[in-house]
Amino acid sequence: MPESIAVLDACVLYPAPIRDLLLNLADFDLFAPKWTDEIQKEWTRNLLANRPDLLSSQLNRTIEAMNKAFPESNVKNYRFEKTAHDRNAGFRSFFKDWA
Structure with missing residues (x-):
């Protein structure tokens, strides 16, 4: 298991080359x-809005493949905290109760 954790936000999951x-x-x-x-919902919603040639079923298969390849990656129990002083504080505490 790697020591480093990276939250892959919608902005890096949306473009297929970066996601891959x-x-x-x-x-x-x-x-x-x-x-x-x-x-997952954010990047797929935005991609479907901008790419009418894609189907939601195609993107759902992508999500299923991601979850299968990385079964520990889809975080369910988390607490997101955001403060006015630090826009990245939410990401630092993203796994506060989980990790």
């Missing part, structure tokens, strides 16, 4: 990828 690159790096155990159902 990051998941390949994670497959080499360079980091443990993490995401939530909300993150």
Whole structure:
């Protein structure tokens, strides 16, 4: 298990080349990828809005493949905290109760 954890937000899951690159790096155990159902819904919703040639069933297969390849990555129990002072505080505490 890699020591480093990276939250793959919608902005890096939306473009397929970046998503594929990051998941390949994670497959080499360079980091443990993490995401939530909300993150998955965000990137798929936006991609479907911008790419009418794609079907939701296609993207659902992508999500299923991601969850199968990285079964520990889809975080269910988390607490997201965001403060006015630090926009990244939420990501630092993303796994506060989980990790």
